[in-house]
Amino acid sequence: MTNGLRIAILGAGGLGRGMALMLSKRKGFTLVAMADSEGFAYNPAGLSLEALNPNGQIQQLHLIPEFGVKTPTAIADLMVNHGDAIDAVFMALPNLPVDFYANTIQFIAENTAFQGVMVDALKRTKAVELLLPLNDTLAENNILYITGCGATPGFLTTIAAVAAQSFVELEHIDIHFGVGVANWEQYRATIREDFLHLEGFDAERVAAMSDQEIEEELEKRNGLIELVNMEHADDIILELAGICDRSKITVGGLVDTRNAKKPTSTTVTVKGITAQGESTIHKFVVGDATTMVDNVCGPACGFMAKGVELHNYGIVGLRTSAEIMPRFSAEGLVLAASQNMIQPQAVSV
Amino acid sequence: MTNGLRIAILGAGGLGRGMALMLSKRKGFTLVAMADSEGFAYNPAGLSLEALNPNGQIQQLHLIPEFGVKTPTAIADLMVNHGDAIDAVFMALPNLPVDFYANTIQFIAENTAFQGVMVDALKRTKAVELLLPLNDTLAENNILYITGCGATPGFLTTIAAVAAQSFVELEHIDIHFGVGVANWEQYRATIREDFLHLEGFDAERVAAMSDQEIEEELEKRNGLIELVNMEHADDIILELAGICDRSKITVGGLVDTRNAKKPTSTTVTVKGITAQGESTIHKFVVGDATTMVDNVCGPACGFMAKGVELHNYGIVGLRTSAEIMPRFSAEGLVLAASQNMIQPQAVSV
Numbered sequence: 040m041t042n043g044l045r046i047a048i049l050g051a052g053g054l055g056r057g058m059a060l061m062l063s064k065r066k067g068f069t070l071v072a073m074a075d076s077e078g079f080a081y082n083p084a085g086l087s088l089e090a091l092n093p094n095g096q097i098q099q100l101h102l103i104p105e106f107g108v109k110t111p112t113a114i115a116d117l118m119v120n121h122g123d124a125i126d127a128v129f130m131a132l133p134n135l136p137v138d139f140y141a142n143t144i145q146f147i148a149e150n151t152a153f154q155g156v157m158v159d160a161l162k163r164t165k166a167v168e169l170l171l172p173l174n175d176t177l178a179e180n181n182i183l184y185i186t187g188c189g190a191t192p193g194f195l196t197t198i199a200a201v202a203a204q205s206f207v208e209l210e211h212i213d214i215h216f217g218v219g220v221a222n223w224e225q226y227r228a229t230i231r232e233d234f235l236h237l238e239g240f241d242a243e244r245v246a247a248m249s250d251q252e253i254e255e256e257l258e259k260r261n262g263l264i265e266l267v268n269m270e271h272a273d274d275i276i277l278e279l280a281g282i283c284d285r286s287k288i289t290v291g292g293l294v295d296t297r298n299a300k301k302p303t304s305t306t307v308t309v310k311g312i313t314a315q316g317e318s319t320i321h322k323f324v325v326g327d328a329t330t331m332v333d334n335v336c337g338p339a340c341g342f343m344a345k346g347v348e349l350h351n352y353g354i355v356g357l358r359t360s361a362e363i364m365p366r367f368s369a370e371g372l373v374l375a376a377s378q379n380m381i382q383p384q385a386v387s388v
Numbered sequence: 389m390t391n392g393l394r395i396a397i398l399g400a401g402g403l404g405r406g407m408a409l410m411l412s413k414r415k416g417f418t419l420v421a422m423a424d425s426e427g428f429a430y431n432p433a434g435l436s437l438e439a440l441n442p443n444g445q446i447q448q449l450h451l452i453p454e455f456g457v458k459t460p461t462a463i464a465d466l467m468v469n470h471g472d473a474i475d476a477v478f479m480a481l482p483n484l485p486v487d488f489y490a491n492t493i494q495f496i497a498e499n500t501a502f503q504g505v506m507v508d509a510l511k512r513t514k515a516v517e518l519l520l521p522l523n524d525t526l527a528e529n530n531i532l533y534i535t536g537c538g539a540t541p542g543f544l545t546t547i548a549a550v551a552a553q554s555f556v557e558l559e560h561i562d563i564h565f566g567v568g569v570a571n572w573e574q575y576r577a578t579i580r581e582d583f584l585h586l587e588g589f590d591a592e593r594v595a596a597m598s599d600q601e602i603e604e605e606l607e608k609r610n611g612l613i614e615l616v617n618m619e620h621a622d623d624i625i626l627e628l629a630g631i632c633d634r635s636k637i638t639v640g641g642l643v644d645t646r647n648a649k650k651p652t653s654t655t656v657t658v659k660g661i662t663a664q665g666e667s668t669i670h671k672f673v674v675g676d677a678t679t680m681v682d683n684v685c686g687p688a689c690g691f692m693a694k695g696v697e698l699h700n701y702g703i704v705g706l707r708t709s710a711e712i713m714p715r716f717s718a719e720g721l722v723l724a725a726s727q728n729m730i731q732p733q734a735v736s737v
Contacts (some may be wrong), residue, residue: 065718067718153726154723194550204543204687205674205678205687206682314681321675323551324670324672326669333662333663334554337663338714341716344717344718345714352702369415369416369417372416374393377473377502
């Protein structure tokens with residue numbers, strides 16, 4: 040019997056392994072499984088960082104002694120065989136093609152005994168849109184899926200959702216991030232996804248590019264990728280939460296693929312109108328020493344734990360990270376109890 | 389039949405009337421009742437700002453034509469007679485003596501048909517501590533009470549709770565506020581409560597002071613109240629949420645009682661240690677044009693609406709604002725479903 044929530048990480052790249060590190064440093068989480076395209080490792084007593092990185096070297100999952108399984112259908116095999124012994128899943132898979140997440144989630148919901156919480160760190164609006172129709176399938180299978188739980192959308196979106204509470208109307212929400220990675224090869228999938236936002240690139244073209252070709256494109260840019268008006272799911276997530284129309288939300292950033300030091304501080308700027316009709320700005324500035332792992336995996340941890348708490352009260356289906364926060368609007372809400380619609384049981388906490 | 393959540397405001401001072409304004413500008417809320425020490429006004433179709441402030445003048449509640457009731461036991465009378473037609477309550481009462489809230493809440497839970505959500509904007513640690521023992525009474529009476537939903541604790545505390553998610557350990561959380569009020573008499577109770585934090589003052593002494601004496605104390609200070617190491621409930625609220633020990637949390641501020649312009653910008657500084665062991669700081673700066681009403685009543689609105697959403701799933705009892713947020717730790721959590729402890733029903737959303 041393990042202590043703490045039993046976590047599976049799907050994906051073993053930079054984010055997946057970052058989450059393994061984060062889980063080891065937060066209280067109440069036990070990493071029991073991890074899967075990649077070649078296999079998975081499962082240990083109900085917990086997979087240690089030492090097992091994942093013996094002697095500081097990255098170990099392929101299927102090669103982990105005793106707990107590794109080689110299989111080309113690793114995610115399916117892991118979730119079919121052990122889904123009923125997993126409390127929460129962090130989706131750290133690459134999302135090319137863009138419907139890969141939706142298909143994977145539908146498979147898990149319909150074909151495994153998993154009845155827990157899933158969170159992702161998806162970035163593109165389109166990717167989140169493709170998940171929305173899965174609400175009923177997830178709910179019917181007792182799964183709570185929270186989308187947009189990384190850095191942006193996720194950490195910075197939920198800061199914006201809280202910041203919005205001072206205002207009666209939002210004028211503009213801008214997220215501008217600085218990211219520095221010492222070596223882009225540690226975050227191949229993430230950097231490839233950033234390329235989708237550059238002029239002249241799309242999913243098909245990026246998927247067809249070799250690592251060498253990515254490297255050449257980076258060389259042309261001195262290792263810097265400047266991203267403007269990105270299609271980032273912060274927009275749909277804040278819109279769905281009733282905060283403002285997606286047209287008022289902009290996301291951009293500067294990624295340095297050659298230096299761990301951020302080329303610029305990450306900021307969230309929330310401009311709105313007060314009850315007295317004044318326009319003003321709240322600003323959040325992220326500490327430069329935080330990495331992508333800190334700002335993606337830390338918040339995703341928080342949403343996994345929150346998700347389990349909510350799931351225990353029967354909250355299932357698809358939610359966004361901003362919908363977990365205090366609500367901006369009460370539109371459409373009624374209190375079931377005082378309308379005599381339901382008679383909730385007294386639950387002691 | 390009203391549209392939107394049916395809201396009662398207990399208290400008709402600066403915060404209570406500020407909430408009436410805020411509710412009129414957010415979607416999905418209908419102010420149906422307001423009470424002060426002399427009476428209450430109740431209109432199931434909604435109390436308008438015009439009814440509260442005819443010709444721009446503050447109207448005493450019991451004098452409101454048709455809907456006003458004069459009674460020295462206004463809160464009790466309102467909640468006993470109309471509690472079953474109220475979805476959420478904003479507690480905007482003065483808290484002198486410090487157990488007034490606890491006694492009022494216990495009365496409402498045990499003696500009225502109210503089964504909804506209550507939120508407060510309490511400030512002192514001691515006041516929040518006195519509420520904690522009410523959890524079972526509230527739960528047994530189907531009430532969800534969320535404490536610390538104002539500016540600090542509340543808005544700034546929950547910003548800190550989200551900001552903490554990047555870190556594996558918190559070193560220091562500092563909240564420093566600037567408040568400007570053009571005329572302290574609009575916020576008598578709030579300013580009096582600030583005096584409790586000054587050297588040489590306590591609840592008894594402040595309660596015994598006349599407005600004239602308060603005015604003289606303000607005169608000595610040029611209208612400025614500088615507050616250092618305040619006993620503010622941000623500390624207990626962040627500690628209860630598992631974020632860090634209360635000793636690592638400091639709250640201070642500068643209040644100008646003669647100018648609406650803030651004497652300093654309000655900031656939240658969150659210093660923590662990353663997964664890689666680096667120490668760094670996130671900083672949130674609040675827009676200077678926001679007032680106490682914006683930063684107290686806006687977030688409290690958000691918590692009332694969120695509270696109703698959670699109450700509809702059977703979440704009742706006492707919670708803090710930070711406990712509504714993503715969790716920092718998963719300690720003590722298990723997923724009931726996958727442990728076969730409960731079999732939650734599929735709930736479509």
